[in-house]
Amino acid sequence: MSERYISPLVIRRLPKYHRCLKELERSGVERVSSSVLAETLGFTASQVRQDFSCFGGFGQQGYGYNVVSLRQKIAEIIGVDKCRNAVLIGVGNLGHALLHNFDFQKCGFELRAAFDVSEALIGTSINGVEILDMGNIEEYAKETSIDVAVLTVPRQFAKETAQRLVELGVRGIWNFTNVDMNFEEKGVKVENVHFADSLKILCYEISREN
Amino acid sequence: MSERYISPLVIRRLPKYHRCLKELERSGVERVSSSVLAETLGFTASQVRQDFSCFGGFGQQGYGYNVVSLRQKIAEIIGVDKCRNAVLIGVGNLGHALLHNFDFQKCGFELRAAFDVSEALIGTSINGVEILDMGNIEEYAKETSIDVAVLTVPRQFAKETAQRLVELGVRGIWNFTNVDMNFEEKGVKVENVHFADSLKILCYEISREN
DNA sequence: TAGATTGTTAATCGATTAACAATC
DNA sequence: TAGATTGTTAATCGATTAACAATC
Numbered sequence: 352m353s354e355r356y357i358s359p360l361v362i363r364r365l366p367k368y369h370r371c372l373k374e375l376e377r378s379g380v381e382r383v384s385s386s387v388l389a390e391t392l393g394f395t396a397s398q399v400r401q402d403f404s405c406f407g408g409f410g411q412q413g414y415g416y417n418v419v420s421l422r423q424k425i426a427e428i429i430g431v432d433k434c435r436n437a438v439l440i441g442v443g444n445l446g447h448a449l450l451h452n453f454d455f456q457k458c459g460f461e462l463r464a465a466f467d468v469s470e471a472l473i474g475t476s477i478n479g480v481e482i483l484d485m486g487n488i489e490e491y492a493k494e495t496s497i498d499v500a501v502l503t504v505p506r507q508f509a510k511e512t513a514q515r516l517v518e519l520g521v522r523g524i525w526n527f528t529n530v531d532m533n534f535e536e537k538g539v540k541v542e543n544v545h546f547a548d549s550l551k552i553l554c555y556e557i558s559r560e561n
Numbered sequence: 562m563s564e565r566y567i568s569p570l571v572i573r574r575l576p577k578y579h580r581c582l583k584e585l586e587r588s589g590v591e592r593v594s595s596s597v598l599a600e601t602l603g604f605t606a607s608q609v610r611q612d613f614s615c616f617g618g619f620g621q622q623g624y625g626y627n628v629v630s631l632r633q634k635i636a637e638i639i640g641v642d643k644c645r646n647a648v649l650i651g652v653g654n655l656g657h658a659l660l661h662n663f664d665f666q667k668c669g670f671e672l673r674a675a676f677d678v679s680e681a682l683i684g685t686s687i688n689g690v691e692i693l694d695m696g697n698i699e700e701y702a703k704e705t706s707i708d709v710a711v712l713t714v715p716r717q718f719a720k721e722t723a724q725r726l727v728e729l730g731v732r733g734i735w736n737f738t739n740v741d742m743n744f745e746e747k748g749v750k751v752e753n754v755h756f757a758d759s760l761k762i763l764c765y766e767i768s769r770e771n
Numbered sequence: 772t773a774g775a776t777t778g779t780t781a782a783t784c785g786a787t788t789a790a791c792a793a794t795c
Numbered sequence: 796t797a798g799a800t801t802g803t804t805a806a807t808c809g810a811t812t813a814a815c816a817a818t819c
Contacts, residue, residue, distance in 0.1 A: 360786070362765055366758035384800065396800095397788050404802055412801040413795040429761050430768030444658035449756075451654045458760040498767060522767040525760055542763035544756065546659075548576035550668040550735055551639050553709060553752035555572055557732040558640030570810070594776065606776095607812050614778055622777040623819040 361402050365429050367392055368402070372422035384415035431459035437525075438497050439465040440512060441504035442472050442482055445527055449501065450477040463495060492519040499523040506530050571612050575639050577602055578612070582632035594625035641669035647735075648707050649675040650722060651714030652682050652692055655737055659711065660687040673705055702729040709733040716740050 371391055375383055385403075386396040403409050403416075409424050410416045426432045437460040439446055446465065455462045466485040467473060473484045483491060500516045502509065502524050509528035516524060523540040526532065532541055581601055585593055595613075596606040613619050613626075619634050620626045636642045647670040649656055656675065665672045676695040677683060683694045693701060710726045712719065712734050719738035726734060733750040736742065742751055 358786075362762060363758075365765060366755070366761040369761065370757070386800085395788065397790095398786090400800095400802065401787075408802055410801050411795055412793065413799045415800065428765070430764045431761060433768070435764070435767070444654075444661045448654035448658045453756060455760075458757055459764045460760070499763060523763045525763055540763060540766040542759055542766070544754075544759050545576070546663060546754065547580070547668055548573075549752055549754050550665075550670070550709075551576040551579065551641060552572060553733045553735055553750060554640045554645070554669045555575060555638070556750040556752070557645070557708060558643070568810075596776085605812065607814095608810090610776095610778065611811075618778055620777050621819055622817065623775045625776065 355405075357405055361405055364392075364394070364402060365425060368399075369422065369425045369429060369431070372418055372425060375418045376422055380418050382415050383418050383421070385410070388416075429459070431457070433459050434461050435459060435498035436495060437462050437499045437501060438488075438491075439480070439501040439503060440467075440485070440488075440516070441502065441508075442467040442469070442477070443503060443505070446501075446503040447477065449503065450480055460499060462501075463497075464491065466491075488515070489519065497521050499525060501525045501527070503527045565615075567615055571615055574602075574604070574612060575635060578609075579632065579635045579639060579641070582628055582635060585628045586632055590628050592625050593628050593631070595620070598626075639669070641667070643669050644671050645669060645708035646705060647672050647709045647711060648698075648701075649690070649711040649713060650677075650695070650698075650726070651712065651718075652677040652679070652687070653713060653715070656711075656713040657687065659713065660690055670709060672711075673707075674701065676701075698725070699729065707731050709735060711735045711737070713737045 368388070371388065372383075384396075385399040388394075389396040389399045392399075400410075406424070406428055409421050423432070434456070437455055439449060439462060442450070442465050446467075450462075450465060462480050465477070465480050465482045466488050467482055468485045472482045475482050497516070497519060498521065500521045500523075502513060502516070504512050506528050509526075509530035510532065513524060513526075513532050513534070517534050517537055517539050521539060523542065524532070524534075526541050526543045529545055529547065531543070534541060578598070581598065582593075594606075595609040598604075599606040599609045602609075610620075616634070616638055619631050633642070644666070647665055649659060649672060652660070652675050656677075660672075660675060672690050675687070675690050675692045676698050677692055678695045682692045685692050707726070707729060708731065710731045710733075712723060712726070714722050716738050719736075719740035720742065723734060723736075723742050723744070727744050727747055727749050731749060733752065734742070734744075736751050736753045739755055739757065741753070744751060
């Protein structure tokens with residue numbers, strides 16, 4: 352809605368707010384102040400108010416924020432109130448894990464289908480999601496517009512598969528392949544999940560004495 | 562070694578340098594300049610030189626950096642040149658995926674064992690890693706000191722399991738449970754992998770017109 | 772030597788924190 | 796009304812970028 356620039360640092364905090372507010376909501380809390388939110392999340396109250404004011408004020412002086420309505424606002428800003436189409440490409444171990452355990456709906460997506468090249472997998476279903484032949488994805492994409500592709504193929508197929516998905520008009524790629532890719536010029540967003548980077552950071556931290 | 566404060570922003574870039582340098586090494590490149598490194602990684606040359614100078618200078622005026630020796634230095638700084646003990650707790654789908662596909666050694670760890678409570682899994686091996694009875698982990702820890710625990714248990718068991726691991730003296734927890742935890746006061750580092758946060762950021766990005 | 776590129780200092784830019792008037 | 800807490804402006808802090816002397 353508001354088209355002014357939002358810093359990536361603010362954007363990366365939005366899911367934290369969202370998660371925290373959902374928990375407050377679940378535990379029946381009705382109102383929350385910037386200072387309580389800050390303490391829970393390890394931010395400062397100032398920062399919390401600054402962040403929210405990027406999108407307009409959601410609170411009330413002397414009262415704070417209504418948990419439900421703030422959660423809704425944040426959900427709208429992130430876009431998780433919508434339900435977009437996702438497909439998963441590559442049903443290996445990680446693909447399996449995501450199909451079994453990951454709640455796409457909480458993130459604003461419906462996982463419509465999975466794709467693989469393995470004869471043994473094609474035609475089967477995991478957790479209600481059908482596994483289709485990767486060879487038919489172009490055909491599939493004519494019927495159903497794919498908003499986001501979850502890329503869990505082996506790294507040697509990452510580049511070509513991503514290229515193919517971009518051709519199909521996906522808006523975003525959730526990239527688990529550890530292969531860096533950039534389709535900025537095509538307007539396709541890539542969000543990387545680099546397990547190794549994460550573990551290396553932990554390695555660094557435990558390597559310092561403290 | 563140098564005990565001065567290093568900004569978390571610098572630390573989060575270290576694995577990127579490491580990855581990039583390993584690729585350069587693999588493709589046989591001998592020397593690299595801050596500007597080439599910067600271009601590859603999407604940083605600026607200034608930033609690259611500033612980052613390295615946090616740890617002392619590794620380059621040579623007029624030449625740049627020797628790829629092999631810089632990669633080694635970065636590896637030492639991160640601590641991936643060491644080989645520390647890791648165990649995996651909770652052999653569900655995600656645990657399976659990590660056991661099958663993830664290269665712990667590249668991150669400075671040897672995965673010594675996995676633990677679960679399932680009778681069907683205990684005693685079996687995945688990818689050369691034995692699955693042991695979670696009931697025996699205290700005993701196990703007397704023999705082998707656990708540096709890092711990979712926490713892939715269902716979220717309802719996250720808190721108690723983490724607590725138990727901290728008691729056993731782990732130095733770090735690689736946390737896949739989506740349950741926030743803090744053992745700062747015990748000197749235990751926690752590195753979180755939040756799939757949902759990552760996908761929500763992608764959701765935000767594709768929700769903006771661009 | 773001349774050209775290249777570092778390491779470092781200074782300048783700029785942006786993000787966080789503090790402060791406070793507005794107001795529920 | 797009095798107390799609480801926001802939204803916003805100003806101050807501070809830290810990170811990035813620019814510039815350049817040092818030197819390989």
